Amino acid sequence: MFDEMQNDGVVREAYHAFADWLATTDLSLLYTKRAEAEALFRRIGITFAVYGEGGDPERLIPFDLIPRIFSGAEWSIIDRGVKQRAQALNLFLHDIYNAGECIRAGIIPADFIYQNEAYQPLMRGFTPPAGVYTHIVGIDLVRTGPDEFFVLEDNCRTPSGVSYVLENRAIMSRLFPELFESGLVRPVEGYTDLLRRTLVEVAPPSCDGPPCVVVMTPGHFNSAYYEHSFIADEMGVNLVQGSDLFVENDRVYMRTTTGPQRVDVIYRRIDDAFLDPRAFNPGSMLGVPGLMQAYLRGGVTIVNAPGTGVADDKAVYCYMPEIIRFFLGEEPVLGNIPTWRCAEPESLAHALGNMSELVFKEVHGSGGYGMLIGPAATRAEIEAYRARVMADPKAFIAQPTLALSTVPTLVESGIAPRHVDFRPFALVGSQVRLTPGGLTRVAMRDGSLVVNSSQGGGVKDTWVLRE
Amino acid sequence: MLSRVAEKLFWIGRYVERAENIARLVDAARRMSALPRATGQKLSNEWSSILIAGGATAQLGDAVGTAGAVDAARFLMIDPRNPSSVRSCLVTARENARAVRFAFTQECWEALNATWSRVREIGDEHMTGGRLSDTIDWVKSQSALFRGAVQGTMVRDDGFDFLQMGAAIERVDSTARILDVKYHVLLPSLEDIGSSADHYQWSSLLQAAAAQRAYAFVTKSDVSARGVAQFLILEARFPRAILFNIQRLQQTLASTEDFYGQKSSCHDHIGRFVSDIAATSIEDIFDSGLHEFLTDVIERNYTAAETIAQAYGFAPAATEYGQSQNVTGQ
Numbered sequence: 001m002f003d004e005m006q007n008d009g010v011v012r013e014a015y016h017a018f019a020d021w022l023a024t025t026d027l028s029l030l031y032t033k034r035a036e037a038e039a040l041f042r043r044i045g046i047t048f049a050v051y052g053e054g055g056d057p058e059r060l061i062p063f064d065l066i067p068r069i070f071s072g073a074e075w076s077i078i079d080r081g082v083k084q085r086a087q088a089l090n091l092f093l094h095d096i097y098n099a100g101e102c103i104r105a106g107i108i109p110a111d112f113i114y115q116n117e118a119y120q121p122l123m124r125g126f127t128p129p130a131g132v133y134t135h136i137v138g139i140d141l142v143r144t145g146p147d148e149f150f151v152l153e154d155n156c157r158t159p160s161g162v163s164y165v166l167e168n169r170a171i172m173s174r175l176f177p178e179l180f181e182s183g184l185v186r187p188v189e190g191y192t193d194l195l196r197r198t199l200v201e202v203a204p205p206s207c208d209g210p211p212c213v214v215v216m217t218p219g220h221f222n223s224a225y226y227e228h229s230f231i232a233d234e235m236g237v238n239l240v241q242g243s244d245l246f247v248e249n250d251r252v253y254m255r256t257t258t259g260p261q262r263v264d265v266i267y268r269r270i271d272d273a274f275l276d277p278r279a280f281n282p283g284s285m286l287g288v289p290g291l292m293q294a295y296l297r298g299g300v301t302i303v304n305a306p307g308t309g310v311a312d313d314k315a316v317y318c319y320m321p322e323i324i325r326f327f328l329g330e331e332p333v334l335g336n337i338p339t340w341r342c343a344e345p346e347s348l349a350h351a352l353g354n355m356s357e358l359v360f361k362e363v364h365g366s367g368g369y370g371m372l373i374g375p376a377a378t379r380a381e382i383e384a385y386r387a388r389v390m391a392d393p394k395a396f397i398a399q400p401t402l403a404l405s406t407v408p409t410l411v412e413s414g415i416a417p418r419h420v421d422f423r424p425f426a427l428v429g430s431q432v433r434l435t436p437g438g439l440t441r442v443a444m445r446d447g448s449l450v451v452n453s454s455q456g457g458g459v460k461d462t463w464v465l466r467e
Numbered sequence: 468m469l470s471r472v473a474e475k476l477f478w479i480g481r482y483v484e485r486a487e488n489i490a491r492l493v494d495a496a497r498r499m500s501a502l503p504r505a506t507g508q509k510l511s512n513e514w515s516s517i518l519i520a521g522g523a524t525a526q527l528g529d530a531v532g533t534a535g536a537v538d539a540a541r542f543l544m545i546d547p548r549n550p551s552s553v554r555s556c557l558v559t560a561r562e563n564a565r566a567v568r569f570a571f572t573q574e575c576w577e578a579l580n581a582t583w584s585r586v587r588e589i590g591d592e593h594m595t596g597g598r599l600s601d602t603i604d605w606v607k608s609q610s611a612l613f614r615g616a617v618q619g620t621m622v623r624d625d626g627f628d629f630l631q632m633g634a635a636i637e638r639v640d641s642t643a644r645i646l647d648v649k650y651h652v653l654l655p656s657l658e659d660i661g662s663s664a665d666h667y668q669w670s671s672l673l674q675a676a677a678a679q680r681a682y683a684f685v686t687k688s689d690v691s692a693r694g695v696a697q698f699l700i701l702e703a704r705f706p707r708a709i710l711f712n713i714q715r716l717q718q719t720l721a722s723t724e725d726f727y728g729q730k731s732s733c734h735d736h737i738g739r740f741v742s743d744i745a746a747t748s749i750e751d752i753f754d755s756g757l758h759e760f761l762t763d764v765i766e767r768n769y770t771a772a773e774t775i776a777q778a779y780g781f782a783p784a785a786t787e788y789g790q791s792q793n794v795t796g797q
Contacts, residue, residue: 042584043580044577045565045568045580219566220562220565220566225565226568229568229569230568230569233568233569238469238472239568239569240469243471244469244470244471254469255471255780256468256469256470257468257469257470257727257779257780258727258729259780
């Protein structure tokens with residue numbers, strides 16, 4: 001098991017300064033500071049809303065005080081790999097909505113694309129401004145050794161979590177200013193400036209002044225509402241709901257106290273199905289009638305584009321190494337986790353024969369729901385899951401359980417190693433940008449590999465050190 | 468600013484103000500119910516009068532007339548089914564604030580958020596005796612905290628103005644209702660006029676409007692029907708008087724018009740409202756009937772809120788105005 005701070009009593013280089021600080025810091029101080037951090041999150045209202053499960057609907061994500069630290073060299077691998085992946089994902093999306101060369105070249109079966117629920121036929125033949133489909137990309141990474149990083153999944157639709165990256169840092173530097181005095185930790189605060197720049201770069205051709213950017217939210221009952229409002233505020237733009245917008249002559253306007261105001265770029269944080277009742281979901285109260293047509297006629301830019309979900313499907317994920325080679329002519333910097341597609345008979349046989357060692361996931365699932373973690377499952381759970389897989393094999397994939405890296409974490413019994421993953425956020429406009437940092441999620445329970453906030457996972461501040 | 472945001476701010480201003488006003492009403496009832504024993508006279512049910520002023524008739528019906536102290540306090544303070552209970556107001560204000568989270572400064576948000584997390588814990592055990600007084604004091608101080616955060620930290624722009632407009636509209640409504648209590652339930656029988664019971668009733672209305680000391684200080688005279696009505700309607704220096712608040716509404720509107728560089732479509736209605744009230748004497752009011760006058764004020768105030776909503780693009784949202792109507796009981 002690889003621990004990112006120390007192995008066999010030897011502290012790894014990136015953690016030297018921090019380990020010295022930790023050695024001279026009393027554990028009771030950390031518990032006090034943890035309580036302070038929790039009070040701050042609560043007071044500021046940084047909560048994660050979980051409705052319909054009983055209990056307090058506004059919950060805190062556990063925040064762990066011990067940072068996860070990357071050296072400059074480690075970061076350069078992640079930086080190159082994530083940018084490469086974001087670029088390939090966009091080229092792939094452009095291709096499947098246009099020429100379809102990767103399909104004709106046999107890189108990926110046509111059914112996986114055109115039969116995919118996330119594929120949007122309306123997008124065929126349309127190229128968004130700057131050729132960008134997925135502008136904000138969250139690439140989930142796991143690590144198993146000093147240089148072993150793997151992509152766990154891609155998030156091309158509306159990846160969330162960046163507000164925690166910024167708030168975690170703000171709270172850490174408030175609680176432990178001394179840790180940042182050396183100036184070795186690269187700042188993450190530039191993210192929202194880069195995001196605004198990215199959004200402005202993809203303004204539609206019909207925009208005839210400084211682009212008016214808005215963030216669109218389904219509303220304050222959404223689990224990520226805090227993040228939506230936070231991002232809008234940090235960028236200094238309006239946070240709108242569908243009811244604030246209307247379309248006239250293929251232009252989009254928002255209703256303001258001084259009358260209609262033109263909107264050029266919509267950073268939407270709602271799903272495709274709720275964008276426009278005329279185009280997608282006639283029953284939806286959330287969308288803006290006519291928005292899709294305005295978009296396809298160049299009246300407004302929707303970020304991320306509709307139909308990007310095809311690219312982060314777990315079935316498509318398996319093909320990402322070939323997709324990178326095909327579109328960029330490069331070897332992938334970050335590998336995939338070996339994956340058995342249960343749709344294929346041989347893979348299915350292997351997967352079902354080794355259920356107690358594998359992790360099973362639903363192809364279209366997310367958020368850590370509907371998973372089976374073989375080594376942690378009871379025999380009965382495995383058999384129940386087996387029945388599900390056999391009933392609809394193509395809906396599942398299987399992967400080996402990786403020995404995910406750990407980072408020391410403050411728990412009730414003191415400081416102990418806990419498994420982590422990592423989500424950096426790439427921004428794609430006329431170039432690809434990456435803020436040095438990201439969201440480290442940590443499984444708070446001993447031995448657990450499930451880091452999802454909806455399943456009790458916590459978060460950590462993530463430091464990238466200057467070279 | 469988005470019209471929806473303006474609307475939420477306007478209603479946050481109203482709800483926070485309403486929470487405080489309802490708490491003050493309960494405080495007045497609590498005091499009134501303590502007084503008769505001292506004078507040896509029996510009053511009509513003071514809790515009923517407060518329930519009517521608090522807009523409970525629509526929900527409680529005849530039960531208004533027989534409500535006991537704890538039931539009435541519970542209904543007005545914490546009942547989640549009553550959209551104008553103190554708790555409902557504070558929860559709704561905070562919910563609205565969450566929906567427009569960053570139209571506020573951090574201090575304003577934190578004031579509402581802290582109030583909300585505590586108000587959820589107030590239960591039946593806080594509805595009697597000293598704990599009820601403590602709870603009422605707490606509501607008043609949280610309202611003051613929010614007002615202070617708004618005054619001390621918010622940029623003077625349209626957002627600030629919409630909050631102020633909401634608060635002013637709500638205070639006009641509240642003060643008119645407090646005065647009208649006297650008509651509804653404390654309607655004096657002939658032998659009561661000028662009696663100590665009558666005196667206590669008018670005093671308690673002053674208390675409900677946080678005006679007892681101010682009345683004594685400004686008028687330097689005894690409590691009387693005319694004196695109290697004049698003070699709560701026409702005293703332009705008292706911040707809970709009707710005239711004070713419609714003037715404040717007019718000033719706030721002027722500042723919004725200035726900010727936007729254009730005259731508002733609600734300008735004339737509000738202008739006439741102010742000039743009509745300012746030109747009225749207490750004799751006019753009593754000649755034509757206090758109740759009739761107050762009913763007219765409540766209606767014109769309601770129309771003022773509607774015209775503001777139309778002028779700034781957030782024309783009546785059925786649910787929220789529905790709640791307002793519950794309060795008016797119309």
